[in-house]
Amino acid sequence: MLSLVEENYLKAIYHLSEGGQAQVSTNAIADAIHTKPASVSDMIQKLDRKRVIQYTKYQGVKVTKEGKEAALKVIRKHRLWEVFLVEQLNFNWDEVHDVAEQLEHIKSPLLIERLDAFLGHPKVDPHGDPIPDAQGVINTKPQKPLHQLDLGAEAIIRAVKDSSPAFLRHLDKLGAYLGAGVKILEKEEFDNSMQIQIDQSTVVFISNEVGQNILVQEN
Amino acid sequence: MLSLVEENYLKAIYHLSEGGQAQVSTNAIADAIHTKPASVSDMIQKLDRKRVIQYTKYQGVKVTKEGKEAALKVIRKHRLWEVFLVEQLNFNWDEVHDVAEQLEHIKSPLLIERLDAFLGHPKVDPHGDPIPDAQGVINTKPQKPLHQLDLGAEAIIRAVKDSSPAFLRHLDKLGAYLGAGVKILEKEEFDNSMQIQIDQSTVVFISNEVGQNILVQEN
């Protein structure tokens, strides 16, 4: 059984390792969780003892099979709660993250399965991130950052890489949302900014930073 | 700001003091929270420093105005979540307590107000306990234990004193539920057991223990 804090470490490590594949460094974890490397060093040794990660001194850590399962359970809960907040309680997509960070630690298998059914077994959360099923199966569709599209290309916004309120509110202002169709009207080589058309009507300028954090599926 | 553990202490003290009125002893708190008196002694000194209770050495504690407000906020959250679990997620009334114990500590004023609206501003939880409103106002209707009713008296079941799964499942078996009409058919002086009629049909025997934990409103 993992503590709340341990769950947060594991989740961060899982995200940093891109689904449990890559090795993750102590400093990267410290940055992600806003703690000091010394604290991370302690904690990863504890998580290694609990067999959810494999730790080699000075070499960083890798998520184990058990660790991946545990991480996906937390992620499943986080994303289901986000759907609940947006679809049932009328939260905006930029308001859900902090609350879901708390709700994801509620321990009750019955609760999460009932919630999943209540929401109609949603496949993605309000930011387009896929929701693992009860068995931990997560299906990711091929998506690429908007700024990689060629001039004239058309695509549909499927997800956002950055779920911070600041970024999401910016997208709200632009009129960009999940499911919206976009077309690249102009690309500025110099700073990677673009001019895009949203839903065959609105035309907006977006910076490189914004373009990198919008994930699309090409038509 | 109170920690999760502090909130649990304060809530227990509030309940033991019958709404913040009475003085509560160290041992009573230890029993209620299943900790040792020594731990309680430490914690009540901390809660006194935080001004939510008033502590006098060797004399027990009393909830302050601020403490009552804080306790009612936690109780409000607990009961609203219970309503959500039963009405929206089809939990039985004996399954909600442990989950609500976790959910009551989620910190988000927006969440709880949205949840309250979503549920239609319920006035009581699945055990008949009144839900404080956002201002902490809690309206209690006059209720008495079933076993105090006279022979032949009729009443409506309004709440239960004991919310343990064991007791609630027993009530399910008897066919007793909130809102059910009851009539006292027989009273046994010797052991305080009774024979009662539920909803003008079922006739059941109930022990003194059961009768004391069912709260009714007389017609």
Added chain:
DNA sequence: ATATATTTTTAGATGATTCTAAATTATATT
């Protein structure tokens, strides 16, 4: 290949919550 910079780990300390055991205070009984 060696010096320097960076990363990581360890050592030692702190605060929160809990415990056991011992000491103290209050209460109840004769």
Added chain:
DNA sequence: AATATAATTTAGAATCATCTAAAAATATAT
């Protein structure tokens, strides 16, 4: 009022998660 019993508090220790400062290991750059 004296004593026995019960309740309460304190002292000291353990665990969890965190930190700073210092040491050790690894990586990088000439």
